[in-house]
Amino acid sequence: MRVDALQNATENHAVSSLDPYRARATLLPDTVPNQFASDAADNQSQSVAPMWWETPVSQTIGLAENTMAVDIHSLIEMALVSSPYIQAILTEPQIQRTEITIADAEFDSLSFVESKFVDTNDPVGSRLTTGDNSDRFRDETLSGAAGLRRKTRSGGQFEMSQQAGYQANNSTFLTPNPQGTTRLEFSFTQPLMKDRGTTFNQTRILLARLEVGEINAEVRANLENHLVDVARAYWDLFQARADWLQRSRLLESANHLYQVLLSRKGVDSHQRQILRAGVAVAGRRSDLIRAEARIRNAQSRLRMLTGSEQLRFAHHQELTPQDQPFTIPVELSLRESVFTALEHRADINQSIRKIQSTTARVGAARNQVLPRLDLILSSYIAGLDGNRSSLRAFENQFSDGRPTYAAGFLFELPAGNRASRARLNRSRLEMTRAMYEFQQTTEVAFAEVEIAARETQTAFAEMMVKQQSIVAQKREVDYLQQRWELLPDPNESAVLLIDDLLDAQERLADEERAYVNAQVAYVMSWVNLRRAMGMLLRFDYFSTQDVTGQPNAAAVQSPVDRDSPDQLYGSDSFDEDTLMGSWFGLYDESEDGS
Structure with missing residues (x-):
């Protein structure tokens, strides 16, 4: 069919239009320069000790009588199957494909x-009408x-x-x-x-086909955004529960201190010490109330994003996250990440489709x-x-x-x-505009991949430093606790010692919360990197036998066939297995990163 040959010709031209950007990508460094990330990577052989809240965060904390275990895999599957938003945007390509049939039906035979x-x-x-009288x-x-x-x-x-x-x-x-x-x-x-x-x-058939490609790229981008929101909501839930546990322990510490001071009232504790500890208890209890509200808000957001009936009627259930943030560094190649983005990003695909459409319109306008x-x-x-x-x-x-x-x-x-x-003239101007938009889109891809790769390494380095901060701050808390309990200095104000201990406990809780934030930032940096590379919803480099893998270094570094139009446009089939396959490669229950 001539329209197939024409479309293949335009796609081959689109593939060649990326050649200058591929040549530019070869000049990029293979790794992201980051001194702090490099220093943290030098210590990657040291295993990250599990934190005390990692096990309790996956268990009930008493917010509801019933619990429901959730993980990234199940939530993504629920969203893909049940989310009204996803089901709505998945109908867009089907709607647009009817335009192909409508355009081709112009050549159907018409019987009358x-x-x-x-x-x-x-x-x-006139007698000439009848010829008689x-x-x-x-x-x-x-x-x-x-x-x-x-x-x-x-x-x-x-x-x-x-x-x-x-x-x-x-x-x-x-x-x-x-x-x-x-x-x-x-x-x-x-x-x-x-x-x-x-x-x-x-031409109308070709434009309808190209429009399907544009819609597919737009749908893919919308799917990525929604599933990233689901992932973000899951880690918000994890973050809120960890914060609740940390605030709960902080409240217990203040309450224990308050009870000890209260029991020793009239012996060796002063009224001001008791008042200071009471203020700390009240303030930490209010923080705990806010932390509980954050948990419930995160659960509500997950119910909304997934649209699952299983969660929709789970208002009186406590959702317990089972997936833990991974703490394994994965080497990545900036050069190959940019190559992958050029081949697979939805916005680049969409820009190329627009160039093809305007080129076809220019040809039609020349005929007219x-x-x-x-x-x-x-x-x-x-x-x-x-x-x-x-x-x-x-x-x-x-x-x-x-x-x-x-x-x-x-x-x-x-x-x-x-x-x-x-x-x-208008069609030619539209083509010029499409070319400039393509150049801008490609520049955005370069910048976003570089930023996302740098953020990934920075997030890992930040996480390692936050862990060291927790260890140092814990030592200070233990030291002040021992001084207060065992070796009080008669020359030091007892009230100041209580203040120092309470402040140190607050700083420890802040460091623990900052560590969880860094963990979540590291997880989401991988999600954002794969989205920047255009690989978030692709199944090309993932083995179906390892759908629960850590961030796959081979997937990040694998070169692609840069001469194949299929690699440029990929599959436009948004079936459930393909969509979930890409996401299941982001997380792993194992700790060896294999």
Whole structure:
């Protein structure tokens, strides 16, 4: 089919349009320069000790009588299957594909049948009407036609029709009277300049196909955004529960201190110490209330994003996250990450589709600038018989006489042809705009991949430093706790010692919360990196046998076939297994990173 060849030609041209950017990508460093990330990576052989809240965060904390375990895999699956938003955007490509059928149906054959009966009774104003002295002209005419019309893919208009009817009146000029008539007629009009050729006449089909590609890219981007929101909501839940546990322990520490001081009132504790500890208990209890609200808000957001009935009616259940943030560093190649982004990003794909569409419109507009020159051919055979017998007339049309034929040309050119030239100029300007948009989109891809890769390494380095901060701050808390319990200094204010201990506990809780934030930031940096690379919803480099893997270093570093249009556009099939396969490669329950 010519439209397939035309589309393949435009896709090959689109692939070559990325060559300058591929050449530019080869000049990028293989790794992201980051001194702090490099220092943290030097210590990656040291295992990260599990934190005290990691086990309790996956268990009930008493917010509801019933619990429901959730993980990234199940939530993504719920969203893909049940989310009304996802189901709505997945219908967009199906809606657009109907435009392809509509455009192709323009070349379908059209059958028609028409008939008409006319009973005329007019006054006679001239003897030439009837040929006698009749004062009224009475005429009965029945006519009918059946035939076929079709537009060819080269632009021609073909019509074949069989006409039949009879006529009877009181005129002496009608012979025979009554009479049956038939006519078999053929006509064909072929444009020779304007509107000529399969390329022009199938432009609408090509544009519809390209529009499907644009819609697919847009749908993929919307899917990625929604599933990133689901992942973010899951880690918000994890973050809120960890914060609740940390705040709960902080409250227990303050409450324990308050109870000890209260029990030793009148012995060696002062009223101001008790008041200070009481203020700390009240403040930490209010923080715990806010932390509980954050948990419930995160659960509500997960119910909204997934749209699952299983979660929709789980208002009285406590959702317990089972997936823990991974803490394994994974080496990545900035150069190959950019290469992958050039091949697979949805926005680049969409920009290329727009260039292809505007290129096709320019070609169509150039055709419309030409003058109209049409070849017109027609022929018919006719039959006649008396006694209103159309059947005998039909037989006679093939046996009596010979066919009548006609041939001619139609030439048409508007003075100045301004409208067609303006449309051509507009199409060329639209193509220029599409090229600039493509350049900007590619620049954005370069920047986003570089930033995302840097953020990934920075987030890991920050997480390692936060862990060290927790260890150092824990030592200070233990030291102050021991001084207060065992070795009070008589020369030091007891109130100041209590203040120092409470402040140190607050700083420890802040460092623990900052560590969880760094963990979540590291997890989400991988999600953002894969989205920047255009690989978040792709299944190309993931093994179906390892759908629960850590961030796959091989997937990040694997080069792609940069000469294949299939690699550029990929699959436009958004089936559930393919979508979930990409996400299942982001997380792993194991700790070895294999």
